[in-house]
Structure formats: C-alpha cells, structure tokens
Amino acid sequence: MAKSTAETSEEGHPYAFNVSGPRNLSFPNWKEIIRSSWNDCNYKRTVIACFIQVVYLLELDRQENKTEENGLAPKWWKPFKYKLGHILVDDRDGSIFGAIIEWDRSAALSNFIVMRPSGAPRAVLALRGTLLKSPSMRRDLEDDLRFLAWESLKGSVRFNVALEALKSAVNKFGSCNVCVAGHSLGAGFALQVGKQLAKQGIFVEAHLFNPPSVSLANSIRNVSEKAVFAWKRIRGMLPSNGEIQLNGEDKNAAESKVCAEIKKWVPNLYVNNSDYICCYYTDPAGTAEIAASSVDSSEKMKTKSQGHIPTNLFVMSKGPQKFLEAHGLEQWWSDDMELQEAIHDSKLITRQLKSLYTLPPPSQGNKK
Template sequence: MICERDDFSLTGPLHLTSVDWANEHHRRSVAASLVQGIYVAERDRQLQREGPELALSPLWSEFFHFRLIRKLVDDADLSIFGGIYEYKPPQPSSGTVKSQELSPRFVIAFRGTVNKADSISRDIELDIHIIKNGLHTTTRFEIAMQAVRNMVASVGCSNVWLAGHSLGASMALLTGKTVARTGVLPECFAFNPPFLSPPIERIKDKRIKHGIRIAGSVITAGLALAKKATQQVSQNHRALPAPPDQFAALSDWFPRLYVNPGDHLCSEFIGYFEHRNKMEEIGAGFVERLATQHSLGGLVMDVVSGGKNTEAPVHLIPTAVLTVNMSSSRDFKEAHGIHQWWREDKIFDTKIYQYK
C-alpha cells in the first residue's frame, strides 16, 4: 500500500510547472521537495520499491529537472540519510536565462528521522547526539561533511545548496557552519531545525515570556563570562594566544531557517532572534551578544565533559533569514511536517537577523 505523503502526484507541489529561481516560494518549495525525495528514497529502500515502476522518490526531483547522482548511506544501518542532486534544466528561453543564473548546480539534501524499523534506532541515536551536542562526533556527520567539502571544492560554494529537515536540518546547518568558518558560505535551507530549549515561545503572556528570557540571558552571560575568565587564566599561564571568535566568524553566513510556532522542536528560534532586538531596545544588548553565543545546556554539558566539547550547539547561529509559517496547524505532526513548506495556502513571514 502506497503512503499518500510519498506520492508526488498526490502531495507534491504540482503547481510549480515552471520554476522562477528569483522567487522565494519557488526556491523554498524545490528545496523542501528534494529533502522529501530523500525521505521517500529511504522508504523505497525499506519497502523494496525498486525500478521505474515502483520507486516513488525520483519524481520528487525529476519534476524540477534534478537527478539524484549519489545517495549518502549511513555506515551503521545502511540507511539513505542524504543525497546529492544535480540540476539538469532544459534549454532555457531568453526570458528565463536570468532566473537560471540563480539556480544551484547541485543540492545536498538530508532527511530527518524515519519511523521505520530499519532506520528508527540509528536515527534516534543521532537525535540524542543533537541533545548531547555531539552530532559532530558521529560517522554520519563525517560522511555528510566529506560530501559537502568535496562538492564545494569541485564546483564552488555558489553552485551548491544545502537542505535538510528536522534531524537533517541540523546536519545541513552543522556542515554549513563548518565550511562557513573557512569563508565558504553555501546557501542553506533548514526546515524545522531543532532548537533544544524549554518551550518559552509557547507562553502567551508577553511580559512573563520576556522576563524569563531576560533572566535566562543574564544567567547564561554570567556563566559564559566565568568560563571565559577561566580559559584566559589557563591561556595566560601557558602563554597561548586567544582563540578566534568562531561565533562572529559566521556572521556573514545567512542560512535560511523555516520554523512553525506550533512545532516546539524549532519554535524557539523565533524568540532567540527577536529577543536580541528587545535586549538592544532596553540597553542590554551587550548582555545578549554574549548570551546568544551560548546555551545553558551547552555550558552544563561543557562542565560535564570537562571542557572537552569545543563545538557550540548546532542551533546557535549569529545570522539568519528566518521564515515563520503564520498559518495555524492542526497538530504537532502537521506543524513539524515538511509538506507545509511548499503549500500555496500558507502565510509566511520572513525577517533577516544579522549579528553585530
């Protein structure tokens, strides 16, 4: 029995018969569809839907003239967790040449958790690594990182897009952050990226919500200052130079984050960025500029690990283009789903946040 969500002809963006690469809705829809193609490719594998008559994944990319040229396979469970798509458009007309110049040549897409027996155990293991701030230590990340580095080195970052949903969004952000620190700034589409924090954004009373965030910022900034002072004493004792500011190094990279207020796994990105502006308004911007580089959970994990974990949590991002789905969702499943991001009947609000 075919699942409706896997069938492009039933749930895909059939309205996009012609893609305008300068159109944000079109770009978002194509990126989300390619990520869905990876989900379906893994379900094709598990359900043994092989060949042109049975496999459902190809249409999610071929409809937009993309071809899956490489599957990224996890070395632990052999599941398909990502893929590299190549764009092979038809000969453009004179009116679409400018649009085609904005298109990617390759898209590296990563799926999220698949609730099927052959992959759920490994996917949950990766989800736990995100919670523990250890995604960068996994072999799946190493495979993804190698693919991104090789592709960027081969064709240049301007020709490569990264895209992912949920767990895959964390993978896209982490690989993107890693290369961005070297000055390579790939386009990145992160759908429902996890933000590990208490769901403060769901508090209705704005004064209480703002008060909690201010208190959290003060505590986080205080702990961060204490950590920094300890590190400086150690560096001075060993005559070591101060380490580079890795957070500020990412300020020129603008990943595109797509979140839904009804999805508690990603909705905190809304408050994370809005709170910066509010702290600036009340004259406490210096506190937030320090607090925004850290998380309470990350600082605690750093203490537990004895300072060995030097990688910042994936969700700590200085700059972003944040798109919020303002339409109501029936339940969490819909709010966290990938399909919402190509729907024509949704209302989206986009804001740009830059770290200064």
C-alpha cells in the same frame, strides 16, 4: 497502453508526487532562459523542500526494495530537471540519510532549456530528519538524543559523511552553485556542516526547515544566570578554550574583522511556532520584529544589530497548528501557507553560531 497494477498503485500512494506534491507549480521550460522561477524565493523554498522529501522516500524505497524504475523518490526530482547524483549512507545500518541532487543538463535540453536558469543551484545536499520506522529509526533517534543532550551532532558518523559530501560538491561545482538543506534532524546536520565550511571561509546557501531548537544543554544553561556567569569565568581560565587572548583595541579590531567576513553566510530558517521542536528560534527573549516579506531587503539589513549573527528567519503565519503537521515537511510547499520574515536577533541562533566569531587558535609556528 494500459497502465499496470503496480503503476496505478504507485500513482495513488499517499507519498506520490501527484498526490502530496506541490500544486499550481510551473516546471522549467524554455522560457526559463528569459525569466527564471528560481529567482522567486517561494519557488526556491518549494523545490528545495521537495528535494528533502526525495531523501525520505529514497530510504523508504530502499526498505521496500524498490528501484529508480518503480520507486517514489524519482518523481520528486525529475519534474524540476534534476537527477540523483550521490546518496549518503549510514554504514552502520545501510540507511540513506542524505543525497546530492544535481542539475540534469540532458533532461533540460530535452525541454529546449539550453542553459541552467539563473538562481538554480548546480547541486543540493539534502538531509532528511527522523523516520520512525525500522530499520533506520534506531540511528535516527541516537542522533536526536545526541542533539538533545549536547546541542551538537559532530560526534555522529553522519556528520562526517555529510561534511565530506558537501566539500566534494563545492570542489566540483563551486560554493556559489551549491546549497545545503535539511528538515528537522537533517536541518541540524545542515546547519552544522554549513557552519563548519563557513569557518573555513567557504559559504554555501543553507535552507533549514523545522531546525531543532530544544536541548537539555540549553535548558540547564537557563536554570541560573549566576551559574552561567560562573561557568564563563571558569571556562575563560582554561588553556584549551581555543581563542586568541588579545586585549583592548587589538582584540576588538580582530573580532570585527572576523565578524565582517563571517556575516557573508546567512542561513535561511523556516519555522512554525506550533512546532515545539523549532519554536524557540522565535523566543520573545530574542527581541523579534515581524515584518512583511515584501519589505526591501536593504532596509531589513539596516535594522539588524551589528552585534548579532544575521539570519533569514521565516515564520509560518498561516498554516498547520497541530504538532505533527506543524513539524512536517509538506507544509513548506502548501498553496495556502503564509510566511512572515522575522528581523530577528535570535539568542538561540546567535549562540549556536557564535563559534564562527571565535578567532582560530594561533598556529604552532607562532607560539613563543
């Protein structure tokens, strides 16, 4: 049967899966029962990046009044035997900023895949970044400015929606079967909702592509070391600092216990040094040691300083150098890319996650 003009046009669209999607990628088949591609970190990175692309395209499809039948987005989840479970909508403008992508058992069975491959998540919460296109641009830029000013997205409507969606997925599938992922601004949201659950002892796998690292708050803090020191002293005097005031060995023992538990959550960060939005995660001040990704993982963990928050930081060693391409999502499924894993005591990620190491305030019942 001849294809319609609309179908031909969709296949030639610059965002069509067959045009800009990954190449030389094997899709799930019955052999996955024996050996799962999901155990390959490169395959996992590629597919999860494609799921984030789904969210960008869901919003573009919405703006162009396209459905699942004629939209671009479905082509980016169906080859991997997943389905659209739930979309996250900003009620203020109706824009789609996230989605839950779920394992599609029916589609898998049609290819004689009788069980979910090892390492494949049951669900992925994917969060997009900024779209410089109306009508979603205004709300996207508001959150960009929010992070720029405060290095936090908790005041955003989208933060609460994303957090509830992640909690719901965890309740339905279990934390070990759920991933949270985001690109750019979406990576900022993914980091903070993942961190929020980690505070509650719930650890979900996190994949953060081009996470934002630039903020006015950070710049101001770096103006003067003396000002930082003075602020810490003032903050320590405030009654609402949210920390249990312990002394000596009791404080050290309590903090060590909290740190040991929280270190179970190790987010994966993917950065390109030519992208000035995320490049500060590899700031030399963080004393990074670049090592080949083939190094044994147990040896990597031995080299990490006990006092820093562990992260898997992957740095693009061969890839786009112009800003727009270096900040883009497409690079993360490119065939000719090369990554190095940085064993990195990043001061930036340590500062962003340090509240995980803060003991919770005492309950009202324990107060005297």
